[in-house]
Amino acid sequence: MAVWQALLIAVWAGYCSFDDQGPQMLRRPLLVGPIVGIILGDVKTGLIISATLELMWMGLGNMAGYKTPDMIIGTIVGTTISITSTGATAEGIAAGVAAATTVAVLSQQLLLIFDFVRQFFAVWADRLALTGEFDSILMVNYVAIAFQFLLRAVPTFLVVYFSAGVVDKILNVIPSNILKGLSTASGILPAVGLSILMTMMMKGFMWPFLIFGFVASTYLGLGILPVTLISLAFAMLYSVMMEIKDRQNETPVTVSGRGDDEDGGYDL
Numbered sequence: 001m002a003v004w005q006a007l008l009i010a011v012w013a014g015y016c017s018f019d020d021q022g023p024q025m026l027r028r029p030l031l032v033g034p035i036v037g038i039i040l041g042d043v044k045t046g047l048i049i050s051a052t053l054e055l056m057w058m059g060l061g062n063m064a065g066y067k068t069p070d071m072i073i074g075t076i077v078g079t080t081i082s083i084t085s086t087g088a089t090a091e092g093i094a095a096g097v098a099a100a101t102t103v104a105v106l107s108q109q110l111l112l113i114f115d116f117v118r119q120f121f122a123v124w125a126d127r128l129a130l131t132g133e134f135d136s137i138l139m140v141n142y143v144a145i146a147f148q149f150l151l152r153a154v155p156t157f158l159v160v161y162f163s164a165g166v167v168d169k170i171l172n173v174i175p176s177n178i179l180k181g182l183s184t185a186s187g188i189l190p191a192v193g194l195s196i197l198m199t200m201m202m203k204g205f206m207w208p209f210l211i212f213g214f215v216a217s218t219y220l221g222l223g224i225l226p227v228t229l230i231s232l233a234f235a236m237l238y239s240v241m242m243e244i245k246d247r248q249n250e251t252p253v254t255v256s257g258r259g260d261d262e263d264g265g266y267d268l
Helices: 003-021 029-040 043-056 071-085 090-130 134-162 164-173 176-201 204-218 224-250
Strands: none
Touching (some): 003 071, 043 071, 090 134
């Protein structure tokens, strides 16, 4: 791998790192991996390994104090190793998935340490605010942005640039039956990811939509695009129906009736 390729991948990892403070959608493997494939000149393998990791990590998301394994570095390293090893083969995909899961968990610990260190930026800003140095508070933001960028850029560069020969040596040492096992696991993990996602989102009134999609794909022979378009229409209709229902529930009920006395008197 050329130095400029490793630098571009590191810059891409650092840019994706800003997604921690954003909508947390840029971190998805299906968006991160293809860019690595473009940089390394193998978009096909980048898409394959990214789709595999996306299915595997589809149900993951940060919640409360829990931080998920780092999908950004995991996807970048997994895609890089898969492309630089054997490409879009079963062994290459297995090596990429194995490397992605391992690096993602290790990077998760690094992010937890950074979250602890990041708390001191608030203390620094508070002290500057008390002394009236409001212009200097911008420096806190600049330093935090630099830390956020380097947090993933530096480890990514070190791993993707210096691990190419190491990965080849490791693949040559690993027995073939273990690589076949990893290949089988890489095919099972996407199903596990979908199961986790369905467990989170499937409620009682959602099951008819699942049954419809299964019937449309299995028995009617519809492809992914027709099923997706039909599902989109159902989703839009469902959204409109829910909005109408919410408006009806919010509308106050007005009870009109005649008074106790038509002459406006009091009922004694």
